[in-house]
Amino acid sequence: MSFDATDITLSILKIAIVLGGMLSVTPLMVWVERRGSALIQDRVGPNRVGPFGLLQSLADAGKFILKEDIIPAKAHKVLYTLAPMFGLIPALTTIAVIPWGRSFVLPETTVFGRRLFEGGRLFEPIIADVSVGILLIFALASLSVYGLATAGWASNNKFALFGGIRASAQMISYELSLTLSAIGVLMVSGSLRLVDVVHRQAGYFVLFDAIKLPAWNIFPMFLGFIIFLTAAFAETNRLPFDFAEAEAELVAGYHTEYSSMKFAMFFMSEYMAMATISSLMVTLFLGGWDIPWYNEPPTLLGFLFSAGAFVAKVSIILFIFVWVRWTIPRMKYDLLMRIGWKVFLPLAIFNIMLVAFFIAKRWI
Amino acid sequence: MFDLIVFFFFAAIAVIFALMVILHRNPVVGALALVASFFALAVMYVLLDAPFMAALQVIVYAGAIMVLFVFVIMLLNLQHQKEERTRPIQQFLGFVSSAAFAIALVYYIIKFSVVRAASGPFVSDARAIGHSLFESYILPFEMVSILLLAAIVGALILSQRGQSKGAEQP
Numbered sequence: 001m002s003f004d005a006t007d008i009t010l011s012i013l014k015i016a017i018v019l020g021g022m023l024s025v026t027p028l029m030v031w032v033e034r035r036g037s038a039l040i041q042d043r044v045g046p047n048r049v050g051p052f053g054l055l056q057s058l059a060d061a062g063k064f065i066l067k068e069d070i071i072p073a074k075a076h077k078v079l080y081t082l083a084p085m086f087g088l089i090p091a092l093t094t095i096a097v098i099p100w101g102r103s104f105v106l107p108e109t110t111v112f113g114r115r116l117f118e119g120g121r122l123f124e125p126i127i128a129d130v131s132v133g134i135l136l137i138f139a140l141a142s143l144s145v146y147g148l149a150t151a152g153w154a155s156n157n158k159f160a161l162f163g164g165i166r167a168s169a170q171m172i173s174y175e176l177s178l179t180l181s182a183i184g185v186l187m188v189s190g191s192l193r194l195v196d197v198v199h200r201q202a203g204y205f206v207l208f209d210a211i212k213l214p215a216w217n218i219f220p221m222f223l224g225f226i227i228f229l230t231a232a233f234a235e236t237n238r239l240p241f242d243f244a245e246a247e248a249e250l251v252a253g254y255h256t257e258y259s260s261m262k263f264a265m266f267f268m269s270e271y272m273a274m275a276t277i278s279s280l281m282v283t284l285f286l287g288g289w290d291i292p293w294y295n296e297p298p299t300l301l302g303f304l305f306s307a308g309a310f311v312a313k314v315s316i317i318l319f320i321f322v323w324v325r326w327t328i329p330r331m332k333y334d335l336l337m338r339i340g341w342k343v344f345l346p347l348a349i350f351n352i353m354l355v356a357f358f359i360a361k362r363w364i
Numbered sequence: 365m366f367d368l369i370v371f372f373f374f375a376a377i378a379v380i381f382a383l384m385v386i387l388h389r390n391p392v393v394g395a396l397a398l399v400a401s402f403f404a405l406a407v408m409y410v411l412l413d414a415p416f417m418a419a420l421q422v423i424v425y426a427g428a429i430m431v432l433f434v435f436v437i438m439l440l441n442l443q444h445q446k447e448e449r450t451r452p453i454q455q456f457l458g459f460v461s462s463a464a465f466a467i468a469l470v471y472y473i474i475k476f477s478v479v480r481a482a483s484g485p486f487v488s489d490a491r492a493i494g495h496s497l498f499e500s501y502i503l504p505f506e507m508v509s510i511l512l513l514a515a516i517v518g519a520l521i522l523s524q525r526g527q528s529k530g531a532e533q534p
Contacts, residue, residue, distance in 0.1 A: 079393065131489065135419035142427025146399065146434070153392055153438050161438060168435040172428065192416075192490055 006121065014127050018095055026271040027057030033322050040326040061264070069260040072156060079154035084258070084265035087147025090140040091272035097133040098279045099195050101125035101289050101307035104298045125289075125307065126195065133194040134186065137280055138179055141235065144273060145171040148237070148254045151266070155257040163253025166243045166333065173340035174234035174241075180348035181227035184355035185217050185284045198288030214292035218285040220358055224351040225285045227344055229320075232277045234340070236270060239325040243333050278317035279310075286313050371411055378404035395434050402426045416490055 031046075031054060038045025046053035071080055103124040130136060145168050152164020186192060189200040203215040218225045234241040245253030255266050282288060289306035296302035377400065384397040402425045409418035497505050 130415060132415045132419045139419045139422035139427060142423055145431055149434050165435060165438050168431050172431055
């Protein structure tokens with residue numbers, strides 16, 4: 001494999017775009033969450049800072065930076081400091097293997113007398129197109145629990161410890177359902193590469209020789225999608241499954257002792273993990289960047305359309321996260337573990353059988 | 365050249381954190397160091413052109429097994445182990461036997477050159493591994509599965525023993 005200055009520049013550009021998007025997810029989502037909760041609960045919500053309170057998140061960020069950073073005297077200092085980073089790194093890196101638009105050829109151009117992209121160059125909107133993309137996501141996502149568990153333990157606080165223990169038990173239980181519900185998709189695409197998964201969903205299902213349905217995996221694998229969505233709530237510690245923090249029982253759970261930017265890092269990693277898992281959901285089940293009933297041209301315009309479609313789909317899933325949080329109350333912890341092992345795990349295995357049956361019948 | 369730098373960097377990380385697992389007194393730090401060591405090992409698989417094995421290494425060892433270990437250590441809330449009073453002769457025998465074992469291990473690895481790359485192209489993608497697991501090695505694979513099932517059933521029975529009948533299922 002050889003690469004030149006243009007490749008490196010393009011890679012840096014892609015990383016800058018994705019990183020910028022990921023970092024702006026948190027303030028935007030906090031605003032959506034606060035205004036959305038106000039909408040659902042018939043309140044006004046933050047509306048003082050900027051138009052529609054849009055700059056509220058910026059004010060909050062300023063507050064976090066200016067607050068005093070407290071490390072409890074009896075905490076394990078090294079792990080206490082490292083824990084927020086353990087949480088943030090998987091949340092930031094997993095997005096690298098997700099394709100976020102249609103690839104297109106950059107035409108040859110001349111800028112300041114220098115010829116760029118000689119003979120045209122393919123621009124693939126994905127940072128790292130690795131052959132085991134989806135496994136890499138599951139691998140890194142499974143590491144995110146260490147942030148929560150370490151924070152809970154290193155704080156030397158019984159509520160924080162309970163939060164950390166709950167987080168690890170919950171993640172072990174729901175990771176299985178999450179992974180198993182995605183296996184149906186892999187069986188259909190026959191590849192672990194996420195670019196192939198998206199390309200597989202580009203066609204149509206024709207029903208009764210009349211209705212053309214986009215060939216998204218959600219239609220044959222609706223059960224798998226529902227399991228994945230539910231397990232995603234548990235994986236990202238969102239209501240109704242936010243037992244790692246559960247204010248009513250554990251003060252604030254694993255981040256009880258955290259303040260200032262360390263707390264903000266946990267906050268950021270929660271929203272980034274949500275964005276990553278939503279992107280994965282869109283890629284696996286909702287056709288990725290594919291626009292239904294429209295064939296994007298392989299040009300810059302087609303790329304912009306497809307990237308817009310991807311962002312729109314991710315936004316819808318993210319809104320579902322907010323919607324569910326302010327609609328469904330928190331469950332009981334033993335109920336969470338019971339339905340994880342006794343309902344979702346068998347259903348996920350049943351989904352695999354169902355997809356295998358479809359494939360054997362050549363319906364998909 | 366680039367591969368070599370990456371290899372030595374992560375090899376050093378793997379060895380340092382592996383040493384930390386046995387030398388550090390705090391069990392939680394030891395468990396987290398083991399995670400770091402496993403992660404560095406996964407990088408070795410990537411360098412060997414086996415990204416599938418690398419992903420599995422992280423998912424299974426760092427992601428699943430070690431989470432369970434950390435969970436148990438935290439649940440029992442193991443603090444600094446009290447130093448047990450040991451006799452000097454015990455320590456001496458311990459060092460001698462482990463040194464003898466290490467020397468024997470290195471000797472046999474060098475003598476029989478176990479560490480040698482297999483001939484032919486090295487294929488380790490999901491398809492190849494699936495074919496060998498479910499075709500060539502189906503019998504050992506099923507035997508290991510049954511062994512694991514027996515272990516799970518055994519663990520369940522042992523944990524149920526001593527509990528009164530009709531107790532709430534966990």
